[in-house]
Amino acid sequence: MKLMIEDLAKIREQYRHTFAVRQGTGRVRITVHTGECGIKAGARGIMSAVMGEIESRRLHDVIVTNAGCSGQCDQEPVISVETTSGLTMTRYIHMTPDKVKRVFDSHVMRGEVVQNLAAGGDKNR
């Protein structure tokens, strides 16, 4: 199938998320804590929910990583949301798939921290 010049840009667009992840660069970085306690509390489901949001919203500038125990085992599942343009990293606790959706609507898409889901409000890095 012969490619025309316009096709090059289309293919580049399809790969934007792929190369953001492969280079570890992204406007938003979400860390899902998947230590033992996290997994027992359902962190794997939270991870799926986060990936689901990225896919359904076709986001190309959000990358996800995992980390070990968050240190607060009674608050698991815990995720952290960090925007690389700003200086805040927000820790969200007792996560469920529904709460993941709210975090995406508000924090990821509009930069507004969801205060009532966060652990004690913003923590400046």
Place this chain on the structure above:
Amino acid sequence: MAYRSYLMVCGGTGCVANQSMKIRDRLKTEIEKRGLQQEISIVTTGCNGFCAVGPLMVVQPEGIFYQLIKESDIPRIVEEHLIKGQPVKELLYTPPGNGRFIPRMVDIPFFSDQSLVVLRNRGLIDPERIDEAIGRGAYEALAKVLTTMKPEEVIAEIKASGLRGRGGGGFPTGIKWETCRNAPGDPKYVICNADEGDPGAFMDRSTVESDPHAVIEGMCIGGYAVGSTEGYVYIRNEYPIALERLTTAIRQAREKGLLGKNIFDKGFDFDIRIIRGAPGEVRPYRGTGTLGQAVLSEQRGDVGQCSPDYPEWRQVVCQHRNGGRHGGPLGRKQRDQGLLALRKGQQYRTDRSPNGYYAAQNHL
């Protein structure tokens, strides 16, 4: 499908010789066993350059660098890092003479000192998938050249960039291309020298293994500039992986119409053939003269034997036999650097790096 993580497994010659493909296969099995195949993708890349610590792998997006991996390490990596988020410390890079490990590739001195130009796709793409190269901008420079620039303007841009050859002579690329374009006679050929006879050198191997489309695109642009429709890559027989990757890349480029007739419907024809160095040959460094001889042999149907009769070749060139396929002047191509200068449309300055390497740097 959006992946959470990519495992960039090195598939360069050094790592493959150290069984990195077995590592990759074991990874695949383990990932599937743990049900992670929707989340995590395994990518076989080209050479990363740090062959001494292979087999190696980088886990993205964290950028964690694993070295000296054995098959028996895989279940632990999958369990502790990919599932539970704790990198396996024993497999991280440790600088010699210093006990402290360095988890991230970007912090390892071997990599952090590098400023990638030609090898900008190193370790980032699967070289056997043309879409990934295009995803990183491959063939954009060719598109720009074919739509907005005349051959003379391409040559002017290359001259202005100050680009020089990577052979011992450091010959100015722009002047080479200009000379070729102005030389009387037809047809003209673009020859890429991937013989790499310098003992121990493997930067050409690295380039072809990591990013073969950079080579192809560069030759296309060179062909356009000098007025050639035929390119040859002379690659040494001792580089089977590079040879395979280049063969695949050429085939895929042809399938997508990026090589062949009427590229991008812009009326430009260009195609590339590979010439393999004869197996087991012991030879001195191959330059333009002997490569030219190889091209002629290939055209006559001889089997890739390259004779050291340099003077004979020069005589053939100078005879300018018209009407035949022999005797066309050659343009020796510095494959990929040229396309970078054109892609960015900026001045490039060639510099000596502290290690005595010629490197083209972006001069802003």
